[in-house]
Amino acid sequence: MDCWSDMKNNRVQPVLRMIVWEDCSNAHVTFENPTSDSEKPLAYIIENDLMLSSFFKRISSSSNVTFKSETTVKSVKLADSLSDLVTVHFGDSSTVTAKLLVTVEFDQLWAFEHCSGIMIKNPL
Template identity: 40%
Template sequence: MTFLNYHKFLTTSFRGYSVKKLLPKYDVIIVGGGMVGFGLAAVAAASKSLGKKSILLLESSGKKKYQRKEEYENRVVALNDLSVNMLKDIGVWEFIQSFRSQPVNKMKVWETKSNLYLTFQRNPLAYIVENDLVIESLRNYLESNNNSSNVTILYETQAENIQLPSSDHPEHLVRVDVQQRTQDKRETVETDLLVC
């Protein structure tokens, strides 16, 4: 399956960010949200091979909504064609553009010890987008797609202890102690794939 066809296999939903009863095992556990964590969860949920797998995303901070300010945020990312196409395929690029993105059409790269430089030019070469806007678009995607319940997002939750299988027993699963700030006790879950 190509990277550009993920939207055909959308199978995610959102199970809130309050206290949740965790499953004893998840196929994939992602520690950390941000663009990488939410992006991986969205693409995995949309993929043919991972779309039906149970996915747990642990985000240590609380849920915060993107607020468009008059001035751009300092934390931005340059998105190339591949990233934009991935965002289009899962259906969030329009959301990003409806707020704001800035195309980059030309870039010069030079060094300080000579007059030599390289010029890259294309319309557009990339897009500059605020990090929080990308995160908001991915989070909205995961929360609003109700085709299945394979993605669980827990906010204000941390992985307290990670136990990898020993080399003597590689068949054992990774064990993760999960602590939700709103609960007193930790829960231990297992996974085949841990992404930190």
């Protein structure tokens, strides 16, 4: 979705080196790019609101993504094989069938397992 192009020039901080230590001893592990190339950081620290705004900007301009919010999932029929499609029935009586189902609400395990927040890519 090319969200990175929206984010890279805003409030993004590269992580060039990371030290992780165990709290009960002096043991630690250091992660860093073996070439010390600042153009290839280990990771980036990005503000959540920046990621969300970039993501929603791209979703709203995408013709092959349906974003559902402010509704509940009544049922999900998962694909029996890779060639089958997923069907989601929502509380507002709408139905979406897709090749790929991605959940985006992870506050509770139930929400993840039962697809409470839905983004559907490549709907039919």
